[in-house]
């Protein structure tokens with residue numbers, strides 16, 4: 024298999040497939056709390072880019088729900104990271120932030136949506152990915168909408184599956 028581009032070595036801990044170890048928790052002031060499972064895959068083809076796919080499912084019915092995919096780039100010579108993301112809901116976004124140790128703190132820089140997206144519109148997203156000392160990966164997502172200031176929407180931990 025092709026070697027990881029040196030520009031992305033600081034993110035090598037993300038590569039591979041991750042499965043939620045226990046169901047993640049979804050919440051927001053305007054919705055009923057819910058539980059979900061999710062599989063993450065991070066891969067590369069030697070470019071200075073990581074390719075990713077996140078697929079979430081209803082915890083009980085196993086029905087596919089939210090999906091996102093995209094690309095991760097790093098600004099050469101810095102700890103600045105960009106996520107370029109497309110979501111099945113019709114939302115696309117650029118998130119940028121900093122890598123410190125094995126933690127990524129990202130903020131949306133731009134958001135766009137289909138002309139016929141349902142309201143309320145998402146106005147801001149922030150996420151944290153963290154590789155914990157026990158080897159688990161943790162993701163926390165907060166969002167702001169037309170009606171709500173920045174609040175947590177998702178929290179989940181994953182175990183590496185390959």
Ligand code: HEM
Nearest residue numbers: 049051053054057059079080088089143145148164166168
């Ligand atoms: C609801 C955005 C990821 C499951 C919502 C709402 C928004 C939203 C705007 C409606 C809130 C309201 O009505 O006030 C997002 C964004 C995500 C994301 C921006 C990623 C960055 C996920 C994931 C799941 C999920 C991974 C996992 C299954 C749900 C559910 C609801 C919901 C079940 C409530 C029912 C519904 O409105 O469909 N989300 N979401 N979301 N989200 Fe997410």
